[in-house]
Amino acid sequence: xxxxxxxxxxxxxxxxxxxxxxxxxxxxxxxxxxxxxxxxxxxxxxxxxxxxxxxxxxxxxxxxxxxxxxxxxxxxxxxxxxxxxxxxxxxxxxxxxxxxxxxxxxxxxxxxxxxxxxxxxxxxxxxxxxxxxxxxxxxxxxxxxxxxxxxxxxxxxxxxxxxxxxxxxxxxxxxxxxxxxxxxxxxxxxxxxxxxxxxxxxxxxxxxxxxxxxxxxxxxxxxxxxxxxxxxxxxxxxxxxxxxxxxxxxxxxxxxxxxxxxxxx
Amino acid sequence: xxxxxxxxxxxxxxxxxxxxxxxxxxxxxxxxxxxxxxxxxxxxxxxxxxxxxxxxxxxxxxxxxxxxxxxxxxxxxxxxxxxxxxxxxxxxxxxxxxxxxxxxxxxxxxxxxxxxxxxxxxxxxxxxxxxxxxxxxxxxxxxxxxxxxxxxxxxxxxxxxxxxxxxxxxxxxxxxxxxxxxxxxxxxxxxxxxxxxxxxxxxxxxxxxxxxxxxxxxxxxxxxxxxxxxxxxxxxxxxxxxxxxxxxxxxxxxxxxxxxxxxxxxxxxxxxxxxxxxxxxxxx
Numbered sequence: 001x002x003x004x005x006x007x008x009x010x011x012x013x014x015x016x017x018x019x020x021x022x023x024x025x026x027x028x029x030x031x032x033x034x035x036x037x038x039x040x041x042x043x044x045x046x047x048x049x050x051x052x053x054x055x056x057x058x059x060x061x062x063x064x065x066x067x068x069x070x071x072x073x074x075x076x077x078x079x080x081x082x083x084x085x086x087x088x089x090x091x092x093x094x095x096x097x098x099x100x101x102x103x104x105x106x107x108x109x110x111x112x113x114x115x116x117x118x119x120x121x122x123x124x125x126x127x128x129x130x131x132x133x134x135x136x137x138x139x140x141x142x143x144x145x146x147x148x149x150x151x152x153x154x155x156x157x158x159x160x161x162x163x164x165x166x167x168x169x170x171x172x173x174x175x176x177x178x179x180x181x182x183x184x185x186x187x188x189x190x191x192x193x194x195x196x197x198x199x200x201x202x203x204x205x206x207x208x209x210x211x212x213x214x215x216x217x218x219x220x221x222x223x224x225x226x227x228x229x230x231x232x233x234x235x236x237x238x239x240x241x242x243x244x245x246x247x248x249x250x251x252x253x254x255x256x257x258x259x260x261x262x263x264x265x
Numbered sequence: 266x267x268x269x270x271x272x273x274x275x276x277x278x279x280x281x282x283x284x285x286x287x288x289x290x291x292x293x294x295x296x297x298x299x300x301x302x303x304x305x306x307x308x309x310x311x312x313x314x315x316x317x318x319x320x321x322x323x324x325x326x327x328x329x330x331x332x333x334x335x336x337x338x339x340x341x342x343x344x345x346x347x348x349x350x351x352x353x354x355x356x357x358x359x360x361x362x363x364x365x366x367x368x369x370x371x372x373x374x375x376x377x378x379x380x381x382x383x384x385x386x387x388x389x390x391x392x393x394x395x396x397x398x399x400x401x402x403x404x405x406x407x408x409x410x411x412x413x414x415x416x417x418x419x420x421x422x423x424x425x426x427x428x429x430x431x432x433x434x435x436x437x438x439x440x441x442x443x444x445x446x447x448x449x450x451x452x453x454x455x456x457x458x459x460x461x462x463x464x465x466x467x468x469x470x471x472x473x474x475x476x477x478x479x480x481x482x483x484x485x486x487x488x489x490x491x492x493x494x495x496x497x498x499x500x501x502x503x504x505x506x507x508x509x510x511x512x513x514x515x516x517x518x519x520x521x522x523x524x525x526x527x528x529x530x531x532x533x534x535x536x537x538x539x540x541x542x543x544x545x546x547x548x549x
Contacts, residue, residue, distance in 0.1 A: 003359065004356050004359050004360065008352075008356045008359075009356075011352060011353070011356065012353065012356050012357075012368070015349060015353045015372070016368065016371055016372075018424065019371055019372055019375060019424065019427070020371060021386070021390060022382075022383050022384075022385075022386025022387050022389075022390060022421075022424065023375065023378065023382070023383070023386055025386050025389055025390055025396070026382060026385065026386045026389065029389060036394060037389050037392065037394055037395075038394060039396075078280070079280040079281040079284060080281065082277040082278065082280070082281075083277065083278040083280075083281040085277055086273075086274035086275075086277035086278040087274075087278070089274075090273065090274035090277075092271070092274045092275070095274070098278060098282065101282075101285055101289075101290075102278075102281060102285060104289070105289065107481075107529075107530070107533070108289075108526060109481075109484075109485030109502070109525060109526060109529060110485070110487075111485050111487050111502045111505060111506075111522060111525070112293075112296075112485070112522050112523070112525065112526045113289075113292075115296060115505065115509060115515075115518060115519060115522045116289075116292035116293050116295065116296040116522075117288065117292050118509070119292060119295050119296050119299050119515070119519070120288075120291060120292040120295050123295065135284065135288055136288060138284060139284060139285065139288045139289060142281065142284075146281075196377050199379075200377070200378075200379040200380065202379070202380065202381055202487075202488055203486075203487040203488065203502070206487075206506070207506075207509065217379050217380075217381045220379075220381045220382070220385070221381050221488060221491065221492070224381065224384075224385050224388070224492055225491060225492065228385075228388060228389070228392070232385055233385075233389070236381075236382040236385055236386070239378070239379055239382050240378060240382060243377055243378045243379070246377070247374060247377060256370060256374070257366060257369060257370065257373075260369075260370075260373040260374065260376065260377075260428075260432070261369075261373070261432055261435060261436060
């Protein structure tokens with residue numbers, strides 16, 4: 001295979017700068033000592049980080065987002081694991097149809113899901129309920145968990161299960177001692193991917209959150225449409241750091257490249 | 266026994282099916298019904314039926330402008346993503362580790378960072394105090410406004426969508442057999458011919474599915490036009506939000522959202538049928 005030439009490498013450098021520029025700029029501007037959005041050159045300050053932690057709305061919505069992501073990722077794993085096993089272990093009428101339904105939130109714009117859920121929530125009178133918001137998040141993140149569970153349970157040797165069964169293990173024991181440990185990396189990866197997707201979700205949430213349940217991305221979006229100041233830069237920098245932590249965790253537990261490219265490479 | 270065995274997959278996927286029926290199928294049907302309700306400025310949503318909301322979108326030039334803008338911005342974004350993403354994926358595939366995995370991460374990992382943060386980063390870069398503005402002024406461009414224009418929306422859109430183009434192209438590049446390339450070169454094909462006749466046809470399905478994803482996501486994106494288009498420059502997603510939250514005309518908002526959904530699905534299905542079907546035949 002031929003090496004990349006000078007032109008190719010310059011193009012590559014430009015693309016890398018383009019991809020990193022907005023993330024680097026928020027992290028730099030967050031340290032500005034002034035009140036304008038400028039890159040600090042002579043002195044650095046953490047005053048805007050202090051301001052973020054003193055901003056009770058931002059702190060409150062961070063906790064909302066955290067609990068929401070933890071709750072919805074866990075719930076979604078609970079329903080996606082049996083769902084994924086049903087898809088891979090059984091041939092039944094309606095399987096493709098069911099699979100299509102479970103993956104459809106990936107195809108439907110989150111905006112449409114947002115307005116649809118808003119209509120239903122207001123009809124049954126649960127607008128502003130944290131539980132229903134969690135269920136809405138479960139809906140949009142379940143496809144991610146399901147895909148990884150399906151990939152994990154297709155990719156392993158069924159004869160282990162059959163061996164256990166022939167040695168007299170009950171169905172539950174087979175699941176607990178054989179199947180579950182073998183698909184565990186897929187479940188962990190799916191949970192983490194679901195967690196970060198729920199934590200980042202904004203377009204659907206903006207329709208179905210109430211002042212008390214506003215999530216961090218929604219709060220930041222609202223704030224940024226009204227004013228752009230270094231406070232937002234500091235909050236953004238903290239979100240970037242938080243996401244980096246989750247990425248490191250994903251990499252340790254599942255493999256970041258595998259999760260990003262789609263589990264097959 | 267046979268009877269329970271038949272029921273077992275339904276039992277296992279039951280909780281998920283319940284959730285998807287209650288929170289996906291039912292709300293979509295309710296929204297479909299909502300879009301046919303008459304809206305009254307005083308009384309709000311009334312119980313009588315009409316198709317006026319759909320007619321308004323078809324007839325009113327205000328909506329034509331917004332739908333057309335959404336369409337061309339999305340199409341151009343997909344095109345730019347092809348022009349940047351395909352060569353970049355190819356260059357990456359010719360690198361060796363550890364650079365290859367490192368740069369692939371730089372390219373794809375922004376996917377996991379909140380789109381609000383990325384859009385905000387661009388609004389700082391493109392704003393009047395931003396670096397892009399300063400650089401343009403060095404080249405004597407005067408004071409061009411970038412933020413709150415279509416260009417700003419598109420720059421951020423390409424940034425957010427590029428990973429979705431790189432992933433399928435990268436996947437199809439991984440499947441290439443380097444020996445076929447070597448064979449072509451040893452048979453005296455120029456690098457350009459090898460590229461055009463050997464590599465390109467094989468990664469074409471990847472490019473097509475990438476551009477489909479990019480187009481669909483761009484057409485329905487909300488945060489990017491919201492933060493970089495300002496109050497004046499609307500796209501379909503942002504007017505749906507306005508109808509719901511400011512005008513409180515939910516039926517009209519529902520009609521626009523459903524038109525967006527149906528247009529999206531139609532484009533995906535036809536594209537799949539026409540283009541990918543042809544490629545499947547051609548490649549066996």
